[in-house]
Amino acid sequence: MNIQTNIGGATAEQANIVPNPIIEVRQAQVFYGEKQAIVDVDVDIQQNAVTAFIGPSGCGKSTILRCFNRMNDVIPICRVEGSITLAGQEIYAPEVDVVVLRQKVGMVFQKPNPFPKSIFDNIAYGPKIHGLTTSKADLEEVVETSLKRAGLWEEVKDRLDQPGTGLSGGQQQRLCIARAIAVQPSVILMDEPCSALDPIATATVETLIDELREKYTIIIVTHSMQQAARVSQNTAFFHLGELVEFGTTEQIFSAPREERTQNYITGRIG
């Protein structure tokens, strides 16, 4: 692996330095076989903040996001080069245990994907496999706090034994968020978490994301400019596998430095 630590250079100058970064990406390259999906990306993820990844379809947002918890590992042709660190620890170092990594970096997917099991078991599964709880009472407490944090507790507390797949789409997505927090991660990755939801459910999830920021670092991929503007503090704009611009959300949306960014957020490319 080609680990580069020089922070100089043109891209790093682009205010890639954010206050207390938890994830630092330097010169990341991702290949699917011969095809390069991510080119020379440098980006920092601020702790306890929401970072939005925006960009046209196919520009590599999901690809770079899935590097952070090594979900790309299951794709045999996928190859990652460069340096990606989580709290100073190289994510792609050979000695890293993906099980531990994914406990620290949780993920919420585009389509709500609860297990076809009870609501309780959906939440309890993660803590169980990681051995985070020792007693049944412990487990019940984890389930309750996770559901409360995901803002779902009031709606489901009387039917924890019913299938998670029987909830509405928005509820299912919050269940998946609760499931992700139940293993006490520090980072939560969300790949278009609201694209399958109606506006009301979207608003609920957005409020939730804003609340979760206190305890977790959140990276959200979204196609909605409004959503990025509403929930995030920092925004990264990708185009054709490159990071075009990175900065505070306010700056990106009010005074983008790059013309391509300007064109994208005003809807001229995408």
Next chain:
Amino acid sequence: MTDPDSIIATGRSPRHKAELRFRAYGIAAIIVSLGFLVVMVGAIVSRGTGAFQQTFVQIEINVPANKVDPQGTRDPNVIKKARFSSILKKAMRQRFPEAKSRQDKKSLYKLVSSTAEYTVRDAVVADPSLVGETSTFSIRASSDVDMFMKGNIDPTLEQSRRRIDDKQLAWIEQLRAAGQIEKQFNTQFFTGGDSREPEQAGIWGALAGSSLTLLVCFLLSFPLGVLAAVYLEEFASKGRINRLIEVNINNLAAVPSIVFGLLGLAIFLNFFQLPRSTPLVGGMVLALMTLPTIIIASRASLRAVPPSIREAAFGLGASKVQTTFHHVVPLAMPGMLTGTILGMAQALGETAPLLMIGMVAFIVDIPGGVTEAATALPVQIFLWADSPERGFLEKTSAAILVLLIFLVIMNLIAIILRRRLEVRW
């Protein structure tokens, strides 16, 4: 010509007709196949139900103490050794004293089954108080008498052209007038093993053999098939080798079953020297045959598990094994079980490979374990169908009926399991 409405209107009627025609073809096809099914099942049922009844003759038999048990020990082993055939014959001569000539006596004795003496013996052994007494025994009629009672022999034919002679007809009439001959439910058919005598032959030995064989087959093929499918689908890299294996498995599923029988003969019997004609070897051969079916069905149902479930588990930090066995396999289980049961149903009806490994032998005993010689239902059907006696005809149909019932039961179980275990999304 350019008006689209008129073009569509003119095109509508042929299109409509084509649709109607297709429907008519479809309905006709269904009616024809249903017709065949009804004819087949109807023929089997009408021929086979006779086997569920058997003609019995009531005869008073004196069991002389001096011949059966001279010492008066009432020891079953002593009683067993007595000559019950002469006791039975004497009783029959007493019942019909007019049978004097050798010829007539022979005809007389042929009224009852040649196994009748054992019926008497077993009854006396079971109840030694019968020794020295005269009591009425219910005795299995011979197959010819049974066939006559069931209307399968035409008494108006010339004597030389039927298997019951005129004297026998007269005796049967006498018995009938006295109410001493009647048809009863044939429990022997369901509880007995095979026999040379149609009236004595039962299906239980074959059923037990089939059950043991299927048990071995299931225990081998289900875990092997499921593990192979899980490994190939979830763990192995999807490269050239995996594809090659898949193609080979698909080809194996299409290999004629007799080939597996030859393989079993060459490997299990000749090379490993396993006991021949046993459910153990039969089950192993059938397992070879059902494995491809199970693997294909299991792979298909694993593939049908949505990838989002795997992602969800991976995203939580579950390992590959945890993801597979906590989430994917349980979701694929209904499909795997259905495939397995259908494979087993196919194995239940398989004859050719069992012939190859010697399960075609004539075996009277009920197998008590997988290493005892046994036969199987389809082989039993084959054997009976091959027998010249008129009495085996209805046994054959009845055995087919039993086999069909078991197949239906297995398919029902498959449907119920799928309904029960299936998770609704």
